[in-house]
Amino acid sequence: MQCIAFIGPGDEATINNIALAEQLAAAVVRELNLVVITGGLGGVMAAAAKGARRSGGLAIGIIPGDMPGGASEPHSLTVATGMGEARNAIIVNSADVVLAIGRSWGTLSEVALARRAGKPVLQIDGQRLDDEGVTSWETTGRNSLAVVDTVLTHIATTLSRP
Numbered sequence: 001m002q003c004i005a006f007i008g009p010g011d012e013a014t015i016n017n018i019a020l021a022e023q024l025a026a027a028v029v030r031e032l033n034l035v036v037i038t039g040g041l042g043g044v045m046a047a048a049a050k051g052a053r054r055s056g057g058l059a060i061g062i063i064p065g066d067m068p069g070g071a072s073e074p075h076s077l078t079v080a081t082g083m084g085e086a087r088n089a090i091i092v093n094s095a096d097v098v099l100a101i102g103r104s105w106g107t108l109s110e111v112a113l114a115r116r117a118g119k120p121v122l123q124i125d126g127q128r129l130d131d132e133g134v135t136s137w138e139t140t141g142r143n144s145l146a147v148v149d150t151v152l153t154h155i156a157t158t159l160s161r162p
Contacts, residue, residue: 001033002032003094003118004036004039006021006025006099007045007100007101008104009103009106010041010044010106012102012104018102020139022107025049029056032155035058036060037060037074037091039088040063040071046075049074052074059075060077061078061079062079062090063078063081064082064083065127067080092117093108093119096121096159099122100122100124102124103126108127118134119133120135122135124139
């Protein structure tokens with residue numbers, strides 16, 4: 001089964017980041033039957049888990065701490081790493097494609113790890129990066145949910161490449 005990592009800010013997530021993560025996670029489960037992987041905490045991570053679960057999917061939270069069950073409630077399963085921020089490598093290496101929503105230093109570190117691992121990265125409202133493996137969209141000044149169909153199509157195309 002193919003997996004998508006949803007990465008993005010926790011406490012610093014905007015209302016648009018959260019709404020978009022929930023909508024996209026619900027869509028990738030419903031339309032593409034993907035397993036959702038997150039960092040297991042709040043903000044974008046919890047919203048993606050909520051969307052995945054709402055569509056009947058699996059949401060795995062790979063958390064920095066060592067307490068089983070320590071992921072935010074919407075997650076189906078918790079992987080307690082006890083590795084702190086180093087768990088970011090597990091998140092991106094466990095996914096076939098990485099979707100970054102929003103901006104934070106943790107998100108940027110995961111994008112960098114994903115690119116070093118050769119993973120395709122799709123980014124919405126993130127830091128501008130000049131890398132052929134990163135596809136970006138900006139939602140500033142328009143309804144962020146308008147990009148859902150475009151991003152969903154791009155995910156499907158990315159996953160179908162050899």
